[in-house]
Amino acid sequence: MRGDADTAGEGGAGAEAVPWSTHRVVLLPDRVVKTYRPGHAAARAREVRALRLLAVHAPGIAPVLLEHGASRPGALTMSRLPGTPLRGRPLGAPELHAWAAALRTVHTALPPPELAAMPLRPGHQRAVTERLRRWYARPADRPRPPVVRRALDAGRAWLAGAPPGVTGDAPPSGVTPCFGPGDGNAANYLGDGHRVRLVDFEESGRSDRAWEIAEITEHVGGWVAEPVDVPALLRACALTPAETARLADCRRLLALVWLFLLAADDPARPRNPPGTAERQAHRLQVLLES
Template sequence: MGSGSWGTHAVEVAGRRVVKRFPPGDGGRAAREWRALTLLARHAPGLAPEPLEAGLGASEPVVVMSRLDGNPLRGAVLGSEQIDALAEAVAALHVALPSGVLDGVPPRPGHQAELIGHLREWARTARPRAGGLVRQGMDAGLAWLAASGLDADGARGVPPVFGPGDGNLANYLWDGSRVRIVDFEESGRSDRAFELAEITEHVGSWVDAPLDVPAFLDRFDLSAAEAARLPRCRRLLALVWLFLLAGDDPDRPRNPPGTAERQAGRLLELLA
């Protein structure tokens, strides 16, 4: 899900260097960012910024990295060349770490069990305040979740991958020939179906210029288990986004009016 998309750090750009400053008690975000950058520099150089220095023990942790050239894909109309490059970068990231290295990486935050726990809490606190299409979507999504078996299923039968944990297309930079990736605050061990759903269901993939989801997903050769898991991950993440968007501050909205209603419609389509 990537709480980074809701603002958790300050970024300074100085020449070819990017300095990310994290708030006190950052929940391990700086450490995850630094771990990802150092591992990717060793095993997939060029795919992400180079790690330059870090102050992880400071009261306000700091991570310094190289600056990548390129334009964020969020809000851009993506042709087949850009979708190819995006899929290539995502696929390369998933398999970047050797299995022995990936085994030592902790699971990413905001994975299945954690999100289901959030949804159960939001069903008690946020659902009663919703109405109209948003409430309809919440009710349908929660009914599906109760019957989905996701609690017990987990990600059994699918191989682990390295995931960035944030599907915001703003973190994927197109330089005219390839896509490279930034922002690894929520990174960790995950699975491919969940990480692909992170991208397809993120608000940044549809609120402006919509990502061609079928074309994007068609670039991946999923196993039977991954293909079966993907729709369930998409529904789960779409439901989470519905609650997040319904809780947008009306005095300081982060998205255009009606975004929550649009998300409710998207979720209902996925559940149909």
């Protein structure tokens, strides 16, 4: 989970170099070359694993892995998918239903034995909870606006009373595991008017649908510019009652993470529009009170 709203998908034409925190992406007309920085071999391995598995079990939903390091250590070459990133533009009902269909496809792609053998994805609930507790334990780097402080205090109180099904190793009973892409940024979902495809699997692994969909609804890129119609997307996703009940707490936990990230933005070198942290504080308060 990155602390800003900037990123780029792999749709469109032309060639472009896009630097990211863990890797550098070069977009070519017919392929994408993604080179991981030193120290991120595990992320690269997760992406390779995901692309190989999806090519077998859900062909067409993700890029095709063309080459992975035989000639360029640390690099992955994959096909370039058609479509335009969903982030930052209005999405009507057909696009939201196509997005939900893509999520169902990828979440249910793996046979149960392969899914059971897969490690839990990075950044799942226990890791996120431990990160939040570390952040609460250390002093803030800079003064925070009152509305942000109040929301963080409310988040601390909620976190202290959250059940193990929200903060522990595993979700509550009745919640079915799924394959999780591990990235809620709408920029990594490409729509062509008929279907939606996915890119970026470096944080992928075993997960559950409520957690993965909460990653989408709470990602700052989904509301800081053109907001995603979250109720419509959730209706299209058709979650089970158990997943719906879990979703509310997943959203609260991830919204709290985003508030910490956005509150840490340096005013001298902002990565997000002014007032983004205050808006996130309000979003968190609404989720905590609902």
